[in-house]
Amino acid sequence: MTVVLEVKNLQIAFGGVKAVDGLSFSVDAKEIIAVIGPNGAGKTSAFNCITGFYKPSSGAVLLYGQNITGKRPADIAAAGVSRTFQNLRLFPDLTVLDNVRAGMHLYGGQNWLDAILHTPRFKRSEAAYTEEAHHWLDFVGYSGARGVPIRNLSYGQQKHVEIARALARKSGLLLLDEPAAGLNYTEKRDLLDLCQRIRELGTAIVLIEHDMGLVMELSERIVVMNFGKEIADGTPAEVKANPAVIEAYLGKDDDEEVSARGDA
Amino acid sequence: MSENVDTTLAPRTTRPPASPISRLFESKQLGWIALAIALLIPLLIATPYSLNVMTTAAIFVLLASGLNIVVGYCGLLDLGYIAFMAVGAYTAGIIAKAFDLPLIFTIPAVIIMTVLAGLIIGAPTLRLRSDYLAIVTLGFGEITRITANNLSITGGPSGIFGIPGLLKIGDFDLQEPAVFYYVTVLVVAAFVLAAARLGKSRLGRAWRFVREDEDAAEAMGIHTYKVKLMAYIFGAVWGGFGGILFAAHLSAVSPQSFVFLQSALVLMAVVLGGMGNMRGVVIGALVISLLPELLRDLSTYRYLVFGLLLVVVMVFRPQGFWPARGYEPERMGDVSDRRLAKGTVR
Numbered sequence: 001m002t003v004v005l006e007v008k009n010l011q012i013a014f015g016g017v018k019a020v021d022g023l024s025f026s027v028d029a030k031e032i033i034a035v036i037g038p039n040g041a042g043k044t045s046a047f048n049c050i051t052g053f054y055k056p057s058s059g060a061v062l063l064y065g066q067n068i069t070g071k072r073p074a075d076i077a078a079a080g081v082s083r084t085f086q087n088l089r090l091f092p093d094l095t096v097l098d099n100v101r102a103g104m105h106l107y108g109g110q111n112w113l114d115a116i117l118h119t120p121r122f123k124r125s126e127a128a129y130t131e132e133a134h135h136w137l138d139f140v141g142y143s144g145a146r147g148v149p150i151r152n153l154s155y156g157q158q159k160h161v162e163i164a165r166a167l168a169r170k171s172g173l174l175l176l177d178e179p180a181a182g183l184n185y186t187e188k189r190d191l192l193d194l195c196q197r198i199r200e201l202g203t204a205i206v207l208i209e210h211d212m213g214l215v216m217e218l219s220e221r222i223v224v225m226n227f228g229k230e231i232a233d234g235t236p237a238e239v240k241a242n243p244a245v246i247e248a249y250l251g252k253d254d255d256e257e258v259s260a261r262g263d264a
Numbered sequence: 265m266s267e268n269v270d271t272t273l274a275p276r277t278t279r280p281p282a283s284p285i286s287r288l289f290e291s292k293q294l295g296w297i298a299l300a301i302a303l304l305i306p307l308l309i310a311t312p313y314s315l316n317v318m319t320t321a322a323i324f325v326l327l328a329s330g331l332n333i334v335v336g337y338c339g340l341l342d343l344g345y346i347a348f349m350a351v352g353a354y355t356a357g358i359i360a361k362a363f364d365l366p367l368i369f370t371i372p373a374v375i376i377m378t379v380l381a382g383l384i385i386g387a388p389t390l391r392l393r394s395d396y397l398a399i400v401t402l403g404f405g406e407i408t409r410i411t412a413n414n415l416s417i418t419g420g421p422s423g424i425f426g427i428p429g430l431l432k433i434g435d436f437d438l439q440e441p442a443v444f445y446y447v448t449v450l451v452v453a454a455f456v457l458a459a460a461r462l463g464k465s466r467l468g469r470a471w472r473f474v475r476e477d478e479d480a481a482e483a484m485g486i487h488t489y490k491v492k493l494m495a496y497i498f499g500a501v502w503g504g505f506g507g508i509l510f511a512a513h514l515s516a517v518s519p520q521s522f523v524f525l526q527s528a529l530v531l532m533a534v535v536l537g538g539m540g541n542m543r544g545v546v547i548g549a550l551v552i553s554l555l556p557e558l559l560r561d562l563s564t565y566r567y568l569v570f571g572l573l574l575v576v577v578m579v580f581r582p583q584g585f586w587p588a589r590g591y592e593p594e595r596m597g598d599v600s601d602r603r604l605a606k607g608t609v610r
């Protein structure tokens with residue numbers, strides 16, 4: 001198994017607060033890994049460090065063995081990481097298709113002169129962009145209108161488009177930040193199915209998720225964070241049995257509450 | 265009205281074009297119709313005054329289409345855009361006069377100088393976000409004008425005059441008012457078409473992604489800084505060509521032509537017409553440049569009426585006359601059918 005992503009002792013501090021304090025994990029090809037932890041545990045900060053939006057204060061992020069720590073987000077994306085955001089970050093005034101085309105920017109295939117002169121190369125490339133955009137929308141099971149602005153779409157539809165956009169990047173690693181937030185039961189089942197199909201494409205997935213049912217069913221390994229520290233890393237069964245996790249996150253009193261919220 | 269409600273994520277009331285009129289407005293032939301009208305008008309009114317006004321308006325359309333790349337497509341508020349026109353006009357004027365060349369041969373030099381100007385102004389400032397960028401560009405616009413006012417090579421406050429015409433072969437002189445009008449219209453049409461096509465390409469989409477959400481664009485592998493610099497450079501080159509036409513039209517260039525008001529007027533044309541939509545911007549530019557002339561009968565009150573009309577338009581159409589619509593065809597016809605047949609639709 002090739003190691004896709006390796007995070008080594010990642011740390012970032014905002015002022016005196018250590019948002020991420022010594023996070024280490026690795027992701028193999030086609031693996032699905034969940035990062036869980038209470039709110040404010042530093043999960044999204046860790047994602048932002050991996051994708052270059054924050055510069056980690058120390059530690060290293062290796063992608064296919066190459067050091068990508070502290071590089072520009074665009075360079076990290078080009079190296080093979082794509083992501084979604086916790087609160088949807090689509091382009092609200094642009095059409096659904098254009099949003100998915102954003103993920104295809106690195107395909108190239110035309111330059112500005114082609115565009116001005118409308119060369120055959122340009123027309124071929126535009127047709128390929130459109131076809132590919134439809135393909136990824138079909139892949140995620142998006143069934144709404146595709147030529148309309150994103151702001152006209154429902155929340156669930158927007159989530160689909162955001163995943164389609166990230167998939168169109170065709171990277172070996174996909175980071176999903178709370179993909180199931182705000183979805184109902186059926187939509188969550190669809191998401192589970194979608195993640196399995198993404199894995200079949202050869203893409204490894206790291207997801208942040210609060211829905212324990214989904215996490216336990218989907219992920220091969222779970223990384224648990226609390227107050228920026230990594231407190232556990234193992235299979236779902238191991239994590240469930242880990243006393244530190246139970247104390248910090250799945251504690252006796254919290255157990256009911258967490259599963260109830262997760263299934264809501 | 266809904267001004268007090270946060271509408272950033274609410275659906276807009278814009279609908280896909282339906283009525284025959286909107287279909288005509290959205291049709292691909294509209295640009296050719298507009299070009300035909302522009303070319304036929306001198307057959308109706310060809311007084312020196314009207315030709316002068318129409319030529320000026322056409323140059324103004326070119327400037328607005330260039331600024332639309334920067335402000336409309338890429339969302340970078342530029343309050344000193346006229347500086348690029350100044351760079352183009354001065355470069356063309358100085359070189360043409362020094363070597364006694366027709367202006368047309370200064371085009372390569374103007375392209376180089378405006379690209380350089382775009383890089384020099386853009387490279388340090390494009391790391392700034394909206395408001396700060398606006399203020400810095402405002403400063404650069406004034407710096408350019410004051411520099412031109414104080415250098416001896418630019419002729420100081422009186423500027424350069426007696427600039428040679430665009431081109432003269434035997435008896436055929438492009439400087440002839442009617443001929444120059446046609447040349448201007450054709451050049452401007454080519455640039456407007458090029459800008460519109462850029463807007464619908466991979467680069468144009470990247471500009472819009474940056475305008476809508478810089479971080480999300482960056483996460484998709486779009487190097488936002490490079491993309492913004494490209495917008496700036498294209499805007500600068502468009503402005504530079506405006507400068508060549510301007511220098512040829514007046515055969516004189518002086519710092520008074522590049523005051524802040526000019527930048528503001530070009531920006532007004534873009535905002536009034538509808539940011540990001542080249543057709544709207546062309547209309548906006550025509551209104552801004554022609555309306556004061558059409559209101560000439562009102563003598564001293566004409567700028568008052570002009571201002572009032574602009575306020576009224578902005579109240580009733582805050583998005584501009586003709587804003588960019590976020591619609592496109594649903595499916596490219598056979599694409600989905602072919603894929604259905606292949607069974608790749610899941």
